[in-house]
Amino acid sequence: MKKISILVAIFTVLGLMTTSCTKKEMTKGKTLSLAVSSQVKGMDPIYANDRYSSNEVARVYEGLLQYHYLKRPYTLVPNLAESMPKVSDDGLTYTFKIKKGVVFQDDAAFPEGKGRELTAEDFVYSIKRLADPKLQGLGWWLLDNKIVGLNEWRKKYAELDKVDYSEEVEGLKSLDRYTLQFKLAKPFPQFLYALAMPFTFAVAKEVVDKYGKEFLNHPVGTGPFRIKDGVFKQTKKIVYEKSPSFREKKYPCEASEKFKNDGLLEDCGKTLPLVDRLVVNIIEEDQPRWLNFQKGKVEYVSVPKDNFDTVIPDAKNLSPEYKDKGIVLMVSPSLDVTYTAFNNDLDLFKKNTKLRQAMSLAYDIDKANKLFYNNQAIPAQSVVPPGIAGHIENYTNPYRGNGSAEQLEKAKKLLAEAGYPEGKGLPEITYDCPSNTVSRQIGEYFKKQMAKIGISIKVIQNPWPELQKKITTRNVMTYGIAWGADYPDAENFLQLLYGPNRAPGANGSGYDNPELNRLFKVASVMQDSPERTALYEKMNRIAAEEVPWIYGVHRQNFTLRHSWLKNYISSDFEAGIGQYLNIDKKKKKEMLKKL
Amino acid sequence: MSLSAYVIRRLFYVIPVILGVCFLIFIIFNVVSPDPTISMLGKHATKAQVLELREALGLNRPLYMQYVDTVKSALTFDFGRSWSTKQEISEMIKQGAIPSITVTFPAFFLSFIISVALSLFVAFYRGGMLDKSIVFVCVALMSISSLVYILVGQWFFAFKLGLFEISGYEEGFPYFIPYVMLPIVITVILGVGPDVRFYRTVMLDEIYQDYVRTARSKGLGEKTIMFKHVLKNAMVSIITYVVLRIPFLILGSLLIESFFGIPGLGGITLKAVNSSDFPVIKAMAVLSGIATIIFNVITDVLYVVVDPRVKLE
Numbered sequence: 001m002k003k004i005s006i007l008v009a010i011f012t013v014l015g016l017m018t019t020s021c022t023k024k025e026m027t028k029g030k031t032l033s034l035a036v037s038s039q040v041k042g043m044d045p046i047y048a049n050d051r052y053s054s055n056e057v058a059r060v061y062e063g064l065l066q067y068h069y070l071k072r073p074y075t076l077v078p079n080l081a082e083s084m085p086k087v088s089d090d091g092l093t094y095t096f097k098i099k100k101g102v103v104f105q106d107d108a109a110f111p112e113g114k115g116r117e118l119t120a121e122d123f124v125y126s127i128k129r130l131a132d133p134k135l136q137g138l139g140w141w142l143l144d145n146k147i148v149g150l151n152e153w154r155k156k157y158a159e160l161d162k163v164d165y166s167e168e169v170e171g172l173k174s175l176d177r178y179t180l181q182f183k184l185a186k187p188f189p190q191f192l193y194a195l196a197m198p199f200t201f202a203v204a205k206e207v208v209d210k211y212g213k214e215f216l217n218h219p220v221g222t223g224p225f226r227i228k229d230g231v232f233k234q235t236k237k238i239v240y241e242k243s244p245s246f247r248e249k250k251y252p253c254e255a256s257e258k259f260k261n262d263g264l265l266e267d268c269g270k271t272l273p274l275v276d277r278l279v280v281n282i283i284e285e286d287q288p289r290w291l292n293f294q295k296g297k298v299e300y301v302s303v304p305k306d307n308f309d310t311v312i313p314d315a316k317n318l319s320p321e322y323k324d325k326g327i328v329l330m331v332s333p334s335l336d337v338t339y340t341a342f343n344n345d346l347d348l349f350k351k352n353t354k355l356r357q358a359m360s361l362a363y364d365i366d367k368a369n370k371l372f373y374n375n376q377a378i379p380a381q382s383v384v385p386p387g388i389a390g391h392i393e394n395y396t397n398p399y400r401g402n403g404s405a406e407q408l409e410k411a412k413k414l415l416a417e418a419g420y421p422e423g424k425g426l427p428e429i430t431y432d433c434p435s436n437t438v439s440r441q442i443g444e445y446f447k448k449q450m451a452k453i454g455i456s457i458k459v460i461q462n463p464w465p466e467l468q469k470k471i472t473t474r475n476v477m478t479y480g481i482a483w484g485a486d487y488p489d490a491e492n493f494l495q496l497l498y499g500p501n502r503a504p505g506a507n508g509s510g511y512d513n514p515e516l517n518r519l520f521k522v523a524s525v526m527q528d529s530p531e532r533t534a535l536y537e538k539m540n541r542i543a544a545e546e547v548p549w550i551y552g553v554h555r556q557n558f559t560l561r562h563s564w565l566k567n568y569i570s571s572d573f574e575a576g577i578g579q580y581l582n583i584d585k586k587k588k589k590e591m592l593k594k595l
Numbered sequence: 596m597s598l599s600a601y602v603i604r605r606l607f608y609v610i611p612v613i614l615g616v617c618f619l620i621f622i623i624f625n626v627v628s629p630d631p632t633i634s635m636l637g638k639h640a641t642k643a644q645v646l647e648l649r650e651a652l653g654l655n656r657p658l659y660m661q662y663v664d665t666v667k668s669a670l671t672f673d674f675g676r677s678w679s680t681k682q683e684i685s686e687m688i689k690q691g692a693i694p695s696i697t698v699t700f701p702a703f704f705l706s707f708i709i710s711v712a713l714s715l716f717v718a719f720y721r722g723g724m725l726d727k728s729i730v731f732v733c734v735a736l737m738s739i740s741s742l743v744y745i746l747v748g749q750w751f752f753a754f755k756l757g758l759f760e761i762s763g764y765e766e767g768f769p770y771f772i773p774y775v776m777l778p779i780v781i782t783v784i785l786g787v788g789p790d791v792r793f794y795r796t797v798m799l800d801e802i803y804q805d806y807v808r809t810a811r812s813k814g815l816g817e818k819t820i821m822f823k824h825v826l827k828n829a830m831v832s833i834i835t836y837v838v839l840r841i842p843f844l845i846l847g848s849l850l851i852e853s854f855f856g857i858p859g860l861g862g863i864t865l866k867a868v869n870s871s872d873f874p875v876i877k878a879m880a881v882l883s884g885i886a887t888i889i890f891n892v893i894t895d896v897l898y899v900v901v902d903p904r905v906k907l908e
Contacts, residue, residue: 039866041680049637136651141639158647189821216681234682235688235858236764281763284862285854287746290763295761465634465871472640474635483638504633504640 029276030583032565033184035283035298042216043232044200046130046137051484051574054198058575059240059278060105061201061221064096064123064180065192067573068203068262069217069257069580071355073387074488074573080118080202080222082178090526091187096180098123105244107220107230109210115245116224120174122202127172128165129208130199133158139199142325146191147171148183165205187525193487198575199587224249224579238577240278251567251580264567273579274567293560296588296595299581300561303329305438307376312558315374326563326591332558332570333378335385337493338552340431340446341509345474354418356547358398361411362453363446363550364403372442377553382544384491385554389528390490390536397544397551401449410454423454432470432479435461442480472504481508482552485572491524497543511548564588598896601907605892609885610670616884617665617877624873625658631678631871652678654903665877674878679870684878695847695859696766698775702782703844710787714794715729715821718802729791744781745854753777762764762856778855782848795819797832801825838894842886846879 038052045061048054066079078084083095104115127147131154132135145151148171157163170206171183184191194200202221211218217232225240232238253268267274283289286304293301303311311329313319318329340363342349342356349356365379368491381397384390384410401407412422420426432447433439443459457478460471470476483506484491495501498520499512516539525536544551557570632648633640649655653664668674674684717726753759759777801807804827810820846857860879867875898905 039680039862042682044681047681133647134651136648138636140644141641144641144793212675213681213683234680234687235766236856281856283856285762285763288749288856290855291750291761292763295754297761428747455637463629463869465629465631465869468633469629472630472645504642506638 030274030585031277031279032275032578032581032583033281033298034578035291035292035301037282037284039234039282039284040232040238040280043219043227044216045126045198045203046135046139047115048440049138055574056238056280057198057201057219059225060222060223060227060243061198061203061576062220062223062576063195063198063201064098065196066576067196067239067571068252068254069571070252070259070569072256072258072387073389075455076196079152079196079428079576080498085192085249091189091525092184094182094191095175096120096123096182098178098180099247102180102222104204104207104222105220105226105243105245107218109204109207109218114234118178118202118204120180121177122204123180123200124169124172124174125165125205126203127200128169129155129203132163132522135176137199138198142194142197142199144459146184146188152503162178187527189525189527190415190487190489192492193489196573196575197487201246206537220248225278236282238280238282240271240280242276246273249579264569267567267582274582275578278578290550293562294595296562296592299565299583300559302559303558305374308558311560312374315376318560322560325594326559326587328563330559330561330568330570332375332559333385333387333556335387335488336482337379337380337383338480338482338555339383339549340478340480340552341549342478343476343510344512344548345510346477346537348477352418353546354414355420356550358411358414358418358453359450359455360397360399360547360550361401361407361414362455363401363449365400365551365553366402368442368445369553371445373553373555374437376558377555378549380554382540382551383497383549384490384536384540385485385493388485388488388490389533390494390540392537392540395541395544398567399545400551401545408452415453415455415543420454423456426455428456428458430458430460430477432460432462432467432476433465434442434467434481439480442496446480466511471508474503474510479508480552482555488572489564490540491520494520494536494539494543495524497539509548511546513542513546513548516542516546562588563591598899598907601611602892602896605895607890609888612884612888613635613669616880617662617669620877620880621665622660624871624876626744628871628873631873635679648814652746667866668874669877669881673848674881675874677867677872677875678680678823679866679872679875684875687875688860688878688882691847691860692845692860694771694857695845695852695861695875696852698778699844701775702779702786703840705779706783706786706790709783710790710794711826711833713787713791714798715826717795718798718825719817719821721799721802724871730795732878733788736784737792741781741850743859744784745850748777749854750783752780762854764857766854774855774857778851778857780847782851791815793836796830797829798825801828804828827901831898831905834894834897834901838890838897839887841892842883845886868890 036052040056041047041053043057043060045057062080064079064081065076068075068077069482080098080102082099085094085096087094098118098120102118104118105392106113106115110116129135130139131143131150133154149169150171153167153169173181175181202222207218207220208215214467218230219227219232224243224246226243228241249272251264251267251270251272255265283292286306289298289301290304290307292298311319311322318327344350369375369379371375379388379400381395381400406469415423431443433443440459440461447457447459467479471479483493483496492568496506497511497516498507499517501507502510502512517538519535523532526532559570561568564587565582567580571577632645632652636644636648653661670809676683677687713729717729720726749761753761760773764774765771807820810824845860846864847861849865851857851863852859852861863875864879867879895907899907
C-alpha cells in the first residue's frame with residue numbers, strides 16, 4: 001500500500017511540476033487560441049473540400065475575392081483583386097486587375113528564399129492545377145464545363161503521361177502581369193463565389209515544383225499567417241505566426257446596421273492581422289473542448305448539445321453563472337437545411353405526390369425542433385434558407401406538419417386518396433440515416449410520426465460512406481440528411497432538386513420535375529436581379545408543394561465567446577476570419593482569474 | 596536446433612502471414628467496404644468524376660492485378676499515400692507512433708509493476724480479508740466503463756483541481772509530459788483490474804505446487820519462496836500474457852487519444868476504416884501482423900530464458 005501511495009505522490013508532484021513546463025513561446029504578443037472539432041487533412045487548396053481543411057488553407061492562402069467580414073447578406077469584395085471584375089455585356093468575360101506588390105511568403109523554393117511578387121499568371125496556374133486530371137482536385141465541380149477550353153485541356157491530359165501547364169487555355173489567360181481574364185462557356189453568375197473559395201486560391205509554381213507530393217505540407221501563400229517552421233504536421237495543434245511579408249491590409253470601417261453597435265468597428269483601419277500568433281487546437285470530443293473553453297484556453301466554442309440546458313436554461317439567455325465570467329452568447333442562423341428525402345426513382349414515390357404530401361403532413365416538425373434542436377431551429381417551409389434571395393418570407397408550406405389533429409386528418413385523407421387508406425397496401429418503408437446518436441433518434445422519431453397514419457418505417461443506420469454509397473446507387477427508399485451552403489445563392493440549394501443533377505450528383509432524391517428543371521435552367525444563367533429572385537421563389541414554391549422531401553429545419557449556431565475576444569461574429573463562410581479577430585490582453589488577464 | 600536457427604525459421608512465417616493478411620483485407624475491402632471515391636469526392640461527386648478517380652486510384656484494373664499490387668506494397672513496406680488525406684503513410688505512422696507510445700508504454704510498465712506487486716501481495720495473503728477486498732476492488736474497477744474514468748478523470752483532476760492539462764499534446768521531451776500524465780493514470784487504472792485478477796490466479800496455481808511445499812519444509816522464508824520460486828515459475832504465463840500485448844501498444848488507445856487530443860495511431864486507424872482508406876488499413880493490418888509474429892518469437896525465446904526446461908524446436 002505504501003508503494004502505491006508513494007507512486008501516487010510522485011505522479012501528483014510530477015504533474016504539478018510539469019504543468020508549468022509547457023512551451024514558453026506563447027507568452028509574448030497576442031495569441032489567438034481556437035478549437036476545431038475535426039482533423040485537418042492537409043494544406044493544399046485543391047483538396048480543401050471540407051470546412052476544417054479549407055479554413056486552415058485560408059489562413060495562409062488567399063483568393064481574388066472574399067466576403068466582406070462585417071456585411072450581411074454576404075457580399076463579395078475584392079481581396080487579391082484590385083477591384084471587382086469588369087464583366088462583358090454578354091456576361092461571359094470577366095476581367096480582373098490584381099493588386100500590385102503582393103508577395104508570397106518567404107520559402108526556400110524561391111531564389112535566396114525570398115518570396116516573389118504575385119502575378120496574374122499565378123492564378124492561371126492555380127486554376128489549371130484544380131483542373132489537372134492527374135491531381136484529381138476536389139473542387140473541380142466548381143469549374144466543370146464553366147471555362148472555355150478548360151474541360152478540353154483536362155480531357156487531353158487525362159490520356160497523356162504528363163500535363164503541360166504552359167499550353168494556353170482559351171478561357172483562362174493572363175493578359176499582362178496584373179490582368180487576368182476568364183471566358184465562360186455559358187453565363188454562370190455564381191462564378192464569382194468560386195473565386196472566394198479556397199479551391200481557387202493562389203499558389204506559387206516554384207513551391208509546388210520544389211515539394212512535389214509533399215506540397216500539401218508546405219503551405220506558402222500570400223495570406224496573413226504562415227505556418228510556424230514552415231511545415232504542416234498531422235498533429236492536434238497547428239501553430240501559425242503573423243506573416244512578416246503580408247501586405248498592408250486594413251480592418252474594415254463599414255458594417256451592416258446590426259454589427260455597428262457591438263464594438264465591431266473599434267479596430268477600423270488597423271493593420272491586419274490583429275494578433276501575432278494563431279493556435280488551432282484539434283479537439284474532437286465535446287467535453288475537452290468545453291472544459292478548455294471554460295478554463296479560458298480557447299476563445300470561442302459552440303455550445304455542446306448536452307450542456308445546452310445548463311448553459312442556456314430558458315433557451316434564450318445565458319445562465320448567470322456564465323454571464324458573471326464575462327462569457328457572451330451569440331446566436332446566428334446558418335445557411336443550411338435538414339431534410340428527409342424520398343427516392344423519387346421508385347414508382348411508389350415518383351407517381352404519388354399525395355403519398356409524399358401525406359407523410360410530410362404527418363411529420364410534426366415543431367416537436368422535432370423541441371426534441372433535437374432545443375426549439376431553436378427554424379422549421380423549413382421549403383429548400384431555400386432565410387438570409388438569401390429566393391427564400392419567401394412568411395410563407396407557410398401547406399403540407400408542413402405541426403402535429404395538430406386537423407393536419408393528421410388531412411394527412412390520413414391524402415393517404416387514402418393516394419391509394420393506401422390507413423397505410424394498407426404500403427410496403428414497409430426504409431429510412432436510412434448516419435450512425436450517430438442524434439441521427440438515430442431522429443430516425444426513431446420519424447418512425448413514430450409515420451405510425452400515426454399507419455405507415456410502417458424501418459430505421460437503418462449506416463457509417464457515412466455507406467450511406468453515401470446507398471444514396472448514389474439508389475439503394476434507399478427514404479433517408480435523412482442535411483445540406484450546408486457552398487456559397488450564399490439559392491442556386492446552391494435549388495440544384496439539389498434539378499433533374500440532371502441526379503445522383504451521384506447532388507440531387508440524391510432523383511427528383512425530376514420538368515417545370516422546375518426549365519425554370520432552373522433559365523435562372524441559373526441570370527445575374528442577380530428581381531427577375532431572378534422571382535424565379536427562385538417560384539421554384540421554391542414548387543419544391544414546397546410537390547414535397548420531393550419532407551423539410552426539416554434551418555439550424556442556428558449557438559456560440560459562446562470570452563469577453564476578451566474582440567470582433568468575432570459567426571459566419572457560414574469562415575475562410576480568412578482569423579485575421580480580423582483581436583484579443584484584449586489586459587481584460588484576458590483580469591478575467592482569467594475568475595475562471 | 597540452435598536458438599538463432601529457430602528464430603530465423605520462425606521469422607520466415609512473416610511471408611505467409613503477409614499474404615494471408617493482404618488476402619483477407621483485400622476481400623473485405625472489395626466485398627463489403629463502401630466505394631472510397633464517393634466519400635472522397637464529397638457532396639458534389641458526378642458520375643464522370645467518380646469514374647476518373649477510380650481510374651486514378653487503380654480501382655478499375657483487374658482484381659488479381661490489384662491484389663498483386665497490394666502484396667507488393669506490403670512486402671516492400673511501400674504503402675504509398677493515404678487516399679483521403681494524401682499524406683505519406685510511413686510519415687503518418689512515424690508521426691502517430693510516438694505520441695501513442697508516450698502514453699501506452701509508461702502506462703504498460705506501470706500497470707505491469709503495480710499488478711504483479713499487488714498480485715504477489717494478495718497471493719501471499721490469499722483467502723484473507725485483504726485478498727478479498729483487493730479482488731473486490733479489481734472487479735469493481737473492471738465493471739466501470741472506460742468512458743466514465745475518462746470523463747470523470749478529465750473533469751475532476753484536470754478541470755476542477757487543475758492538476759493536469761485537460762487535453763492536447765506538445766512534441767518533444769519534456770513538453771509532452773503534462774499532457775500524458777492523466778491519460779497514463781487512467782490507462783493504468785483500466786489495466787490494473789483485469790491484470791491483478793489474472794496474475795493472482797497464475798500465482799495461486801503455483802503456490803499450491805509441490806515445490807513450494809518442499810521449499811517451505813526446507814525452511815525457506817516466505818519472501819524467498821514468493822520472489823524466487825513462485826514468481827519465477829509464474830513468469831511463463833505472465834510473459835505470454837504481457838509480451839503479446841506490446842505490439843498493440845503502438846496502436847494506442849482510441850478513446851483515450853480522442854478525448855485527450857493525443858495525435859496517435861488509434862485515431863488514424865479508425866478514420867481510415869470509416870473512410871475506406873484502403874492503403875492505410877492495409878499498412879496497419881500488415882504491420883500489426885508482422886509485429887504479432889515478431890513478438891510471438893520473442894515470447895518463445897523468453898520462455899527459454901525463464902525456464903531452462905523449455906526447448907525450441
